[in-house]
Structure formats: C-alpha cells, structure tokens
Amino acid sequence: MHPPQNPAGEFVSEENIGLERRAELIAIIENAPSNLRKAIAGLSEEQLNTRYRNWTIRQIIHHLADSHVNSYIRFKWALTEEKPTIKAYYEDRWAALEDSRTGDVQAPLALLEGLHARWVLLLRSMTEPQFSRFFVHPETGKSISLNAALFYYAWHCRHHTAQIKWVREQHEW
Numbered sequence: 001m002h003p004p005q006n007p008a009g010e011f012v013s014e015e016n017i018g019l020e021r022r023a024e025l026i027a028i029i030e031n032a033p034s035n036l037r038k039a040i041a042g043l044s045e046e047q048l049n050t051r052y053r054n055w056t057i058r059q060i061i062h063h064l065a066d067s068h069v070n071s072y073i074r075f076k077w078a079l080t081e082e083k084p085t086i087k088a089y090y091e092d093r094w095a096a097l098e099d100s101r102t103g104d105v106q107a108p109l110a111l112l113e114g115l116h117a118r119w120v121l122l123l124r125s126m127t128e129p130q131f132s133r134f135f136v137h138p139e140t141g142k143s144i145s146l147n148a149a150l151f152y153y154a155w156h157c158r159h160h161t162a163q164i165k166w167v168r169e170q171h172e173w
Contacts, residue, residue, distance in 0.1 A: 001170065003053050008162035011155050017147050022131070025154040030120045032157035033112040036064065039164045040105065047173060048105060052163045055095055060160050062100035063091060065108035065115070071153050072119050078135040078146055079126070085136040123150065 017025070040048070040057065048058040055063065070089060077084040094100060131150070134143040167173075 003163070003166060003170075005053075006159060007166045008155070008158040011152065011159070013148055013151055017131070017151060022147075022150065025150050026120055026123045028154040028157055029116055029123070029150075032064075032161070033109065033116050035157070035161050036061065036112065036164075037109060039161050039168070043168075043173065047171075050167055050171070052167050054092075056101070057164050057167060058103070058105055059095045059100050060163060061105045062103060062108045063095050064157075064160055065111045066094050066100075067091065067156065068112060068115055068119070068153065071149065072115055072122075074135050074149065075119070075122060075146060078133045078149075079122075079130060083134065083136055083143070085138050088137065088139050 014021070040061065043057065048061075049056045052060065066089075070087075074086050077086060126146070131147045132145055134145045135149075136143055
C-alpha cells in the first residue's frame with residue numbers, strides 16, 4: 001500500500017484560537033517527545049531505516065528535532081524583534097545529511113525533550129498580544145502569527161508521529 005501523504009489528516013489552520021484550544025495545542029507540543037518515543041519503542045536499527053515515502057523513520061526523527069529547533073528560534077525572534085524575516089532552510093537537504101541518515105535517534109529525541117520543555121515554558125508564559133505577533137517567511141512573503149505557528153507545529157508533531165505509526169502498522173511491528 002502506498003503511504004498516505006498526511007496520515008494524521010490534512011493541515012487546516014484555525015484563525016482564532018481561544019484559551020482552551022491554545023492549551024490543547026500546547027499540550028500536544030508538550031507530549032510530542034514522549035509520544036514519539038512510544039512510536040519508535042523497540043524498533044531495531046534496520047526498522048529505523050525503513051522508508052515512509054521519501055524519508056526513513058530515522059530521518060523523520062532527526063527532521064523533527066531540526067524543524068522544531070527552527071520553530072522555537074522563530075518564536076523567540078517574533079517575541080523580541082518587530083516583524084522579523086526568518087531564515088528558511090532546505091529540510092530535504094538537512095534530512096539527506098549523514099547525521100540524519102545514519103545517526104543514533106537518541107540524540108534528537110533528547111534534544112526534542114529539552115527543547116519542548118523550554119518551548120512549552122515559553123508558550124505558557126506568553127500573553128494574548130504576544131500570540132498575535134508574527135514573523136515573515138522569506139519564500140512566501142507572508143506574515144505568520146505565533147498563533148498560526150503554534151497550530152501548525154502541534155499538527156506537525158502529530159503528522160510525523162502518525163507516519164511512523166503507519167509504517168509499524170503496515171509491517172505489523
């Protein structure tokens with residue numbers, strides 16, 4: 001069977017996020033590292049090298065760490081600068097680097113645990129006006145609010161964990 005593009009569902013943004021919904025999104029980010037650990041528990045090195053579409057499970061784990069480090073920095077820029085233009089990066093090229101293709105997954109998992117702890121601390125300390133701050137994406141020129149970024153990265157956590165779970169289900173691991 002051909003892997004679905006979005007096993008956790010299509011990304012659909014919500015414009016107005018209330019306090020209750022925001023708390024749910026922050027909880028998703030908070031729990032993402034432990035959910036990822038559960039999703040890969042017991043996988044062998046060979047299984048970690050199994051592909052889901054273009055990337056292996058190992059590359060997906062490294063990608064999550066890379067992507068979320070970038071997102072955390074973008075939040076900090078948006079909170080401390082006026083309308084910062086972020087630095088884009090080529091995620092496919094990062095995933096193709098040797099560390100992502102062959103590196104132990106324990107390092108990016110540990111990075112995600114520490115990073116998400118810091119990120120959640122930041123998110124829970126933010127005020128309503130701070131969630132309305134934004135950064136500019138250089139490729140699209142679009143302004144992205146921190147509300148929208150929060151919503152996207154909560155989906156991103158679920159998206160990649162669902163990819164790994166899909167592979168496990170298909171192989172009955």
